[in-house]
Amino acid sequence: MNLAPGATRRTRGRSELDVIVVGAGAAGGALALALARDGFEVAVVEAREPAPWRAGDEVDLRVVALAPDARALLDDIGAWPAIAAARIGPYRQMHVWDALAPGSLHFDAAEQGEAALGWIVENKLVQHALWQALATEARVRVICPAEVDAIDDGEGAVTAVIADGTRLHARVLVSAEGADSSVRTKLGIAFEGRDYGQRAVVAHVTTERPHDGTALQRFRPGGPLAFLPLADGRCSIVWSLPDADATRILALDDAAFRAELGCAFDFRLGAITATTKRAAFPLRLRLAKRFVHGRCVLAGDAAHVVHPLAGQGMNLAFRDVRALREILRAARDRGSDIGAAHVLRRYERERRSESTVAAYGLDAIGRAFASDSAPLAQLRGIALSIAGHLGPLKRMLVDAAGGTRRGGVAP
Numbered sequence: 001m002n003l004a005p006g007a008t009r010r011t012r013g014r015s016e017l018d019v020i021v022v023g024a025g026a027a028g029g030a031l032a033l034a035l036a037r038d039g040f041e042v043a044v045v046e047a048r049e050p051a052p053w054r055a056g057d058e059v060d061l062r063v064v065a066l067a068p069d070a071r072a073l074l075d076d077i078g079a080w081p082a083i084a085a086a087r088i089g090p091y092r093q094m095h096v097w098d099a100l101a102p103g104s105l106h107f108d109a110a111e112q113g114e115a116a117l118g119w120i121v122e123n124k125l126v127q128h129a130l131w132q133a134l135a136t137e138a139r140v141r142v143i144c145p146a147e148v149d150a151i152d153d154g155e156g157a158v159t160a161v162i163a164d165g166t167r168l169h170a171r172v173l174v175s176a177e178g179a180d181s182s183v184r185t186k187l188g189i190a191f192e193g194r195d196y197g198q199r200a201v202v203a204h205v206t207t208e209r210p211h212d213g214t215a216l217q218r219f220r221p222g223g224p225l226a227f228l229p230l231a232d233g234r235c236s237i238v239w240s241l242p243d244a245d246a247t248r249i250l251a252l253d254d255a256a257f258r259a260e261l262g263c264a265f266d267f268r269l270g271a272i273t274a275t276t277k278r279a280a281f282p283l284r285l286r287l288a289k290r291f292v293h294g295r296c297v298l299a300g301d302a303a304h305v306v307h308p309l310a311g312q313g314m315n316l317a318f319r320d321v322r323a324l325r326e327i328l329r330a331a332r333d334r335g336s337d338i339g340a341a342h343v344l345r346r347y348e349r350e351r352r353s354e355s356t357v358a359a360y361g362l363d364a365i366g367r368a369f370a371s372d373s374a375p376l377a378q379l380r381g382i383a384l385s386i387a388g389h390l391g392p393l394k395r396m397l398v399d400a401a402g403g404t405r406r407g408g409v410a411p
């Protein structure tokens with residue numbers, strides 16, 4: 001659905017649109033849909049039309065572990081049924097252990113009174129379901145392929161100039177363009193963080209023994225190795241490795257890769273009997289210094305990029321969506337300007353603090369587990385054992401991973 005140039009009318013001092021969302025991946029797609037469902041007029045500016053998800057295609061190499069609160073949001077905006085009907089892998093258990101020390105952490109959905117701890121879903125499927133839903137939403141105009149050339153953050157409205165000259169006027173503009181947000185750069189918002197000097201090697205593999213719906217993660221010096229259970233019985237692996245090791249692993253032939261992967265995973269699920277092609281993603285920590293600038297807001301990876309060791313990036317993005325949606329809706333309902341500084345500051349306060357804790361918390365865990373120093377390994381073993389034996393602490397960890405508002409969860 002393209003917006004014909006000129007289709008957006010400008011009224012002096014007023015904006016026809018409530019919100020412009022730049023970037024329609026998981027964060028931008030969900031936000032646009034949520035706001036439209038709440039009665040806001042939304043324009044979406046997306047650089048690339050996503051490739052359609054098709055049931056007959058091989059499972060996409062990019063998968064995410066979605067937490068219960070992410071599912072609840074997708075359900076609420078009407079995108080979950082299509083995702084669930086397509087292809088998802090619920091996981092009921094999670095087991096985490098250290099390659100260099102005894103002690104482990106085990107989570108079981110049954111202990112929490114839930115049917116699942118989360119779901120393994122293809123990124124492409126999440127985006128596809130959101131786009132399908134957006135196409136039926138009269139309050140959303142999708143402008144694609146398109147990018148924002150310039151932003152004029154005025155007193156009563158923000159104006160985005162699209163490359164073809166179209167000018168969009170709204171109360172709020174949200175960048176959900178991912179880690180390399182162009183809007184963030186245009187606004188001069190700096191970010192803190194570092195490149196990990198690591199890449200995550202991903203592939204789907206067949207294992208000798210079944211995964212039994214359990215997500216497994218082994219912390220190894222150099223980075224964690226996760227096996228995530230896919231619906232078709234295979235596992236999706238996320239293997240964080242120093243750059244040089246990742247380059248070497250990517251260059252191995254399939255047989256050598258399977259042998260090395262099995263060994264790195266301590267043959268927890270037996271031998272690796274088959275593998276797909278591999279891909280790799282650079283790992284970095286990024287935290288924007290500000291999430292709000294005038295009437296412009298950052299959400300999802302545009303605001304924060306975290307290490308994937310706890311599978312939190314997209315879950316955090318959906319928490320941004322939920323918070324922004326609630327804050328904008330509340331402002332509108334009490335008759336306030338949704339782009340007023342005091343309204344958007346609330347979003348920034350709420351989301352920047354949680355994102356900071358997540359980004360640096362995961363960074364600290366990653367550092368602690370990457371060390372092969374014997375005393376540190378011993379300490380890690382003790383910490384894992386203690387956490388594993390304390391019910392309330394475990395519950396807290398599950399709640400933190402799943403979001404604080406855990407709705408009723410079905411497989």
Ligand SMILES: Cc1cc2nc3c(=O)[nH]c(=O)nc-3n(C[C@H](O)[C@H](O)[C@H](O)COP(=O)(O)OP(=O)(O)OC[C@H]3O[C@@H](n4cnc5c(N)ncnc54)[C@H](O)[C@@H]3O)c2cc1C
Nearest residue numbers: 023025026027047064065177178300301311312313314315
């Ligand atoms: C190996 C790996 C494993 C991961 N595992 C998990 C996991 O298990 N659980 C989890 O929660 N997270 C996980 N993540 C993180 C998760 O993938 C990201 O946090 C999430 O995809 C971010 O979504 P987003 O919508 O913010 O950004 P993106 O997915 O990057 O979407 C950005 C969108 O903006 C568009 N865009 C970009 N530039 C422009 C522009 N200039 N103009 C217009 N549009 C633009 C893009 O085309 C895209 O559609 C993982 C990440 C990696 C690397």
